Amino acid sequence: MISGCTVRGCLNQLCLETLMEVQRCVGREYLPASFRRDWATTHAFATAIAEDPNRSEITREMGRVLSAATYFLGNVAAGTQPNYYEYMDGQMLDWYLAPDSEDTDSLVQRGVVGVHALLKELRRFESHSLKGWVGHNLDDLDREQVQVRIALIDDVLEKTQQLGAKDVDDPVSLGDPLESFAVSRSRVSALIHLSGVPLTQGHDEVLFVRVLQASELCFLGIRVTVSMAIRAIISDSPWLAVQKLQMATRFASLLRDLLRVLRTMPVAHFATFRTLTGKASALQSVGFHLMDTLLHGLNTEKLEHFRRIEHFKPVLAFCDKGFVSLKQAMLSTDERRPRWREVWDVCRRLDKDLLTWRGLHLGFAKRYIPQGAPGTGGTTGANYLLQHLFRGIFDDHQPDWEAVHEMFPEVAWLDHARETRSVLIVPSG
Numbered sequence: 119m120i121s122g123c124t125v126r127g128c129l130n131q132l133c134l135e136t137l138m139e140v141q142r143c144v145g146r147e148y149l150p151a152s153f154r155r156d157w158a159t160t161h162a163f164a165t166a167i168a169e170d171p172n173r174s175e176i177t178r179e180m181g182r183v184l185s186a187a188t189y190f191l192g193n194v195a196a197g198t199q200p201n202y203y204e205y206m207d208g209q210m211l212d213w214y215l216a217p218d219s220e221d222t223d224s225l226v227q228r229g230v231v232g233v234h235a236l237l238k239e240l241r242r243f244e245s246h247s248l249k250g251w252v253g254h255n256l257d258d259l260d261r262e263q264v265q266v267r268i269a270l271i272d273d274v275l276e277k278t279q280q281l282g283a284k285d286v287d288d289p290v291s292l293g294d295p296l297e298s299f300a301v302s303r304s305r306v307s308a309l310i311h312l313s314g315v316p317l318t319q320g321h322d323e324v325l326f327v328r329v330l331q332a333s334e335l336c337f338l339g340i341r342v343t344v345s346m347a348i349r350a351i352i353s354d355s356p357w358l359a360v361q362k363l364q365m366a367t368r369f370a371s372l373l374r375d376l377l378r379v380l381r382t383m384p385v386a387h388f389a390t391f392r393t394l395t396g397k398a399s400a401l402q403s404v405g406f407h408l409m410d411t412l413l414h415g416l417n418t419e420k421l422e423h424f425r426r427i428e429h430f431k432p433v434l435a436f437c438d439k440g441f442v443s444l445k446q447a448m449l450s451t452d453e454r455r456p457r458w459r460e461v462w463d464v465c466r467r468l469d470k471d472l473l474t475w476r477g478l479h480l481g482f483a484k485r486y487i488p489q490g491a492p493g494t495g496g497t498t499g500a501n502y503l504l505q506h507l508f509r510g511i512f513d514d515h516q517p518d519w520e521a522v523h524e525m526f527p528e529v530a531w532l533d534h535a536r537e538t539r540s541v542l543i544v545p546s547g
């Protein structure tokens with residue numbers, strides 16, 4: 119058996135620059151067989167070290183971060199398609215969040231810092247691409263759109279800074295040994311340098327992957343803050359509930375901003391990599407469905423999908439006997455009493471913001487996917503999203519149609535409004 123010290127030295131000698139640069143310069147879909155094979159072996163080694171209780175904590179941490187960084191290579195065989203988490207390096211997001219997984223306030227803050235770091239890295243990639251300093255992902259570089267994108271990213275960065283994310287320079291680079299990534303307290307270095315590799319050389323696929331990653335952190339931020347708000351409501355602390363729900367609305371607002379940034383991707387660019395993401399629909403996002411369920415209870419119309427996808431078991435288990443959704447918690451309070459009024463106001467705002475996010479997201483499905491085409495998650499695509507558009511907390515809410523229309527002026531919307539006048543007494547056949 120190799121001693122802990124030797125393993126550590128051996129891990130530190132790995133060339134992380136090669137690991138990432140080859141993937142970035144070739145695209146994960148087109149990697150040479152020998153590269154895949156070698157790093158798949160490294161992945162198995164790293165995973166074994168991470169799980170070995172006889173190793174020192176630092177060696178195990180190095181194993182964990184390396185296992186996350188090589189997860190795709192160790193699990194997606196050539197010629198097969200990644201699932202959602204493999205596609206967007208979800209394992210690295212989990213490693214990034216791990217230190218604060220038990221402390222909800224710190225977890226929320228880590229979410230904000232993560233969104234900030236991902237967007238800052240995206241901004242660096244975009245501006246360096248314009249300057250000609252990046253040697254990969256140059257296919258379909260639309261300079262004009264990228265300039266608009268950078269301005270929109272700056273708006274998001276300003277918001278994340280207002281939420282407490284500090285704009286510090288990243289001290290670790292790919293030339294550093296693995297240990298530097300493993301011991302970093304902030305963990306953002308691994309998040310930005312060792313994750314987020316697209317399948318192709320398409321410029322905008324980098325944007326797409328980073329937006330998925332940042333959105334996942336927002337789903338988590340909403341889930342955690344809403345669950346704290348529910349606890350506050352149940353324990354009769356309206357002021358605390360307001361505080362937590364306000365934080366949830368900030369994450370919801372970031373989600374909308376992320377879609378605004380993504381909208382700078384021309385439709386034709388998405389088409390160049392969409393087919394390769396064949397099995398990687400965000401429908402598989404358990405974080406989204408947990409968030410959605412926590413807000414208003416289990417959506418039984420989605421049971422077919424929850425049962426079909428193995429990792430959705432937590433969504434069903436989540437709704438055990440003790441489960442209380444935000445909607446249920448709100449209904450246990452009296453909106454007319456002044457002490458609860460602000461809770462209701464902020465809850466309405468959150469519901470509306472998320473409904474608008476769903477409206478914008480539906481806009482993406484309508485604009486970016488050929489009409490009538492199914493989704494990559496085995497649903498009816500845009501029609502599935504339309505079917506669930508109005509599933510929120512309040513029945514009378516409408517999305518902010520102006521915002522939706524501004525982003526998708528060409529898409530006809532009014533037919534999707536919660537229109538009830540077509541039914542008088544008897545439902546139409």
Ligand code: HEM
Pocket residue numbers: 329330333334380388399400401402403406479482483484486487492493494495496497498499500502503506
């Ligand atoms: C070009 C951009 C996008 C398009 C065309 C698109 C399209 C779709 C479609 C058609 C579905 C239906 C499920 C299926 O795949 O069969 C879906 C589901 C979903 N997408 Fe997207 N999407 C886009 C961007 C995003 C982004 C950036 C996120 C952020 C994580 C996201 C999150 C989700 C989620 C959470 C679902 C499941 C929704 C539910 O079950 O109600 N999507 N998307």
